[in-house]
Amino acid sequence: MKIDLTGKTAIVTGSTAGIGLAIAQGLANAGAAVTVTGRTQARVDEAIATLEQKIPGASVDGVAADLGSAEGCQTLIEAKPSCDILINNVGIFGPKDFFEIPDEEWQQFFDVNVMSAVRLSRHYAQGMKARDWGRIQFLSSESALNIPAEMVHYGMTKSAVQSISRGLAKVLAGTQVTVNAVLPGPTKSEGVGKMIADIARQQGISEVEAEANFVKENRPSSIIQRVAEVEEVANLSVYLASPQASATTGAAMRVEGGIVDTMA
Incomplete structure (x- = not known):
């Protein structure tokens, strides 16, 4: 199977390092024109340079914005009004005792991990629906199902994006726009x-x-x-972004090494 995304445009949020950068690289390798995002221009420029070095001739650009805010999401939308593939990867995590997590930190995790994906999906899905083709992914986690006691606030956000992913897939029923959640484990x-x-x-x-x-x-x-290696997660994401994955939607696709002890 050869995945060819030539002519497709992709936005990968939180893609200056880690899983996001690996997904951006995988999409660019498949021929997509990729936009990376990060909070600072320096990190964005560094990611672009890395991708251009690894993939000569790749079409890569970037937008610096804090996607944990409505203003930051709007900055990205104004810079890139449409795309064919949206990877909602941006997120934060960190262990903390439940009894010591203040309201402000719960809100911060929700704003970055959940509302960034809601705001961007709400915008870009409309264009995909009008063109009758698109791919939206939400980077969830095995922590959405296996809520870690040391990161309850993180697990909550990953459960939320998984629910949104399933619901949005139903909203787009009957179209050629697919929506899926990807559930990595420790990567x-x-x-x-x-x-x-x-x-x-x-x-x-x-x-x-x-x-x-x-x-x-x-x-x-x-x-x-x-x-897991970041490339192992990226491989699944690139497949889900491909024309070959046209019958996979509304799914929670696990790439967590079998941590969740179920077969479903």
Whole structure:
């Protein structure tokens, strides 16, 4: 199967590093014209340079905006009024005791992880529906189903985007616009890599040992028994963005290494 996205335009939010950057690279490799986003122009420029170096001739540009606000989403919309593929990847996470999470932090997680996707999907889905072709993805997480006690506020947002994804797929029923959620598990993103490096430094062990211990202690049901590579998540995302995935919609597609102990 050869995925060809030539002539398609894609926006990947939160794509200056980690899973988002890997998805942007995968889409560009398949021929899509890709827009990356980040909070600062410097990070956006760095991501564009990285993609152009890895994929000579790729069509890549970027928009700097804080998508955790309505104003930031509007900045992106004004810069890029339409797209064929929208990947709602931007998000924040971090462990914190439930009893110590203030209202402001709950709101921040909701604004960044959920409302950014709502605002952008609300806009771009209308153009996709009018053109009768499009792909929308919401980056959820196994934490949407397996709510982590140390990150209840994060798990809540990932459950929310999964619900929105399913509902929006129904809103677009009968069209050639598909909407899906992608559920990664622990993945070697920038944030997770830093966390593992910190654990290794604190415990005086190698990062390989720290990673293995993290999976064993925090995700013992993992079948692959390791942290996934960002490219492994991106591969699924690129497939879902392709014409070949035309009958896959309203789905929660898992790429979490078997952590969630169900077959459905």
